[in-house]
Amino acid sequence: xxxFHHTNGEVVVTIDDDLxxxxxxxxRMLEELxxxxxxxxxxxxxxxxxPLGRNLGSxxxxxxxxxxxxxxITVTSFRAMRRPLVSSVLRYDLNFTYLDGLLAWNxxxxxxxxxxxxxxxxxxxGYTLSKLVGLAMNVFTNFSxxxxxxxxxxxxxxxxxxxxxxxxxxxxxxxxxVSVPGYASTIVAVxxxxxxxxxxxxxxxxxxxxxxxxxxxxxxxxxxxxxLSDDRSDDRSDDRSDDRxxxxxxx
Numbered sequence: 001x002x003x004f005h006h007t008n009g010e011v012v013v014t015i016d017d018d019l020x021x022x023x024x025x026x027x028r029m030l031e032e033l034x035x036x037x038x039x040x041x042x043x044x045x046x047x048x049x050x051p052l053g054r055n056l057g058s059x060x061x062x063x064x065x066x067x068x069x070x071x072x073i074t075v076t077s078f079r080a081m082r083r084p085l086v087s088s089v090l091r092y093d094l095n096f097t098y099l100d101g102l103l104a105w106n107x108x109x110x111x112x113x114x115x116x117x118x119x120x121x122x123x124x125x126g127y128t129l130s131k132l133v134g135l136a137m138n139v140f141t142n143f144s145x146x147x148x149x150x151x152x153x154x155x156x157x158x159x160x161x162x163x164x165x166x167x168x169x170x171x172x173x174x175x176x177x178v179s180v181p182g183y184a185s186t187i188v189a190v191x192x193x194x195x196x197x198x199x200x201x202x203x204x205x206x207x208x209x210x211x212x213x214x215x216x217x218x219x220x221x222x223x224x225x226x227x228l229s230d231d232r233s234d235d236r237s238d239d240r241s242d243d244r245x246x247x248x249x250x251x
Contacts, residue, residue: 011030012081012082015078020049025115029080032111033111039085039224040103040107040111041113042079043080043112045117053128057136058132064136068146069143075100088222094215098142098143106222147205151198151202152202155195156199158191
């Protein structure tokens with residue numbers, strides 16, 4: 001994010017400093033960016049040369065990314081992105097930053113090219129499994145209400161199960177098949193009341209989640225380009241009803 005504030009090119013590329021990503025692949029990424037009119041292109045690895053723990057952590061991050069943003073993309077730190085997209089994420093100045101989530105909030109024109117991945121020349125990666133799991137949790141909690149919705153779902157399921165068991169135990173009691181007095185009513189009360197409590201927590205969580213997304217400044221839209229018609233009036237003091245302005249936006 002700091003580097004983005006100091007760039008001024010029309011296309012910005014991020015690349016790791018461990019020499020595992022090949023800078024010679026950048027022209028291919030730029031070609032994909034221009035030919036398909038994309039806003040963002042990732043460099044995906046034909047074969048990853050990372051340790052098992054690093055690969056597991058990366059897989060978890062990518063699984064959460066696809067689940068939340070509904071995009072069949074494998075995200076990496078090797079990216080090429082257009083200037084308007086970079087400018088759109090610079091408005092975010094909060095903590096727990098996840099760059100790929102911010103980019104996905106501002107565009108759906110995302111592609112990828114397959115690139116080679118080299119063995120690390122020396123040293124060890126600073127991305128341990130625990131740090132990648134922490135990054136995955138940033139994705140899960142900063143960009144999605146899914147955990148809160150899961151609580152609501154569990155609550156509804158528990159309440160429905162309690163009511164179903166209540167109906168069953170009532171029927172069994174009428175047939176004198178309940179051998180332990182009070183057992184049925186206790187189980188049903190626990191399931192129904194516990195389910196309703198979880199459901200209530202889920203509803204309150206939905207409200208808090210929406211506040212959370214607003215605090216995180218989730219954009220309503222991003223303006224990619226503003227087109228002005230050729231027949232705009234030169235005299236701006238005249239009636240502006242003849243001006244025709246079209247904004248191309250992405251959700």
